[in-house]
Amino acid sequence: MLSKDQTLQEQFKIFYNEHKPKNFEDAIEKFAIFGGVGWGEIDTSKESYGLIKKLILDDYSYIRNDVNDITTGAPLYHSLLSAIAMGDGKTHSSYKRAKLEKDVGDRAVEELVERNIIRVEKPKKEFTSWAENETIDNKLYFTSPFLRFWFAFVSPLFKGIRDKNYEEVKKRWQNRETEFSNLIFTQLSNELIKKEFSKKDEILEISSYWDKKIELDIYAKTKSGKIIVGSTKYTNAKVKKSELTRLQELCKEAKIDAGIFVIVSKKGFSSELKTLKGENLKLLTLKNFKALME
The missing domain is CATH 1.10.10 (Arc Repressor Mutant, subunit A)
Incomplete structure (x- = not known):
């Protein structure tokens, strides 16, 4: 079965x-x-x-x-x-x-x-x-x-x-x-990030992160020593810049020196957040999940 x-x-x-x-x-x-x-x-x-x-x-x-x-x-x-x-x-x-x-x-x-x-x-x-x-x-x-x-x-x-x-x-x-x-969306997002990032800088470990005060959907370390932190949003609203600010504040509170932020969204992102996309901010949507089929 x-x-x-x-x-x-x-x-x-x-x-x-x-x-x-x-x-x-x-x-x-x-x-x-x-x-x-x-x-x-x-x-x-x-x-x-x-x-x-x-x-x-x-x-x-x-x-x-x-x-x-x-x-x-x-x-x-x-x-x-x-x-x-x-x-x-x-x-x-x-x-x-x-x-x-x-x-x-x-x-x-x-x-x-x-x-x-x-x-x-x-x-x-x-x-x-x-x-x-x-x-x-x-x-x-x-x-x-x-x-x-x-x-x-x-x-x-x-x-x-x-x-x-x-x-x-x-x-x-x-x-x-x-x-x-x-x-399940969060767990599959972790699998997706492992696949996406490992092409350039292999991910050695990835999971969620939690302590007594905070929780993060995504926490990863790469071979070169970079720390990736991220969130997943399985909602019918576009994710706004405030989500990036929230992640940055949580990392500061937990003393996590994140080099890259990743946000995975079911319905995409606001125009303001998309303008910030670059080496230090990766934005992924459902269409990226096709990589899991390879």
Whole structure:
């Protein structure tokens, strides 16, 4: 059922080639739901909830058995996975949402990582506003977009789905649809930046950045020692110059000496921001995602 040991970019490329979406907006939105799993051909131009109902909810019992084979079906695991899927992915908040003590949560994370269901990302600590004795949470991410969707919208609402009552799922989806796609957009943006920059100055590491005070969607180091910082905007508005100012202020607060800023936008940029584009500011849009298909 699930793709094994494939990077997110590999999963996205397979999804794109299998389902041939008409544009990258459709590709990202449907990949956030169905990615990482082999399906029949999906018409990605169709409205998302209709596809969810037809391909997932109506086939709930069959898919549930497949998911349980992967997770063992243990309620502890399912509680934690739903907490990760619905929250910010940080360990402390995930354990709290799942009502787990830290030692129990830590053991569950180890086992779920071994099963290749989630992966752990550790915070950066080279230079930051951290105090010496400060502890910053790890972040937990699903290895498959579909499993994240399942544990956000299906597993917690299984009683209604089992009884063919999908209203609660529909309502939750309508309330969170855009927000839900944002994480996948950010993760794919990191993959895109890795590909785009490595042509000239190889990226040695790239991830998000977080400490107690600030969060950044994109943080990378290149072979030549440059630091790249950026943000992703999955909204229907053009990004303005104020977003660059915000990134600069966050870097100052975290004592990050960023050499290059990158902003990735679903709907493009204001004229004022575009005039600032150059060696120190890169602006990427959905059309750039074609590079992930190479």
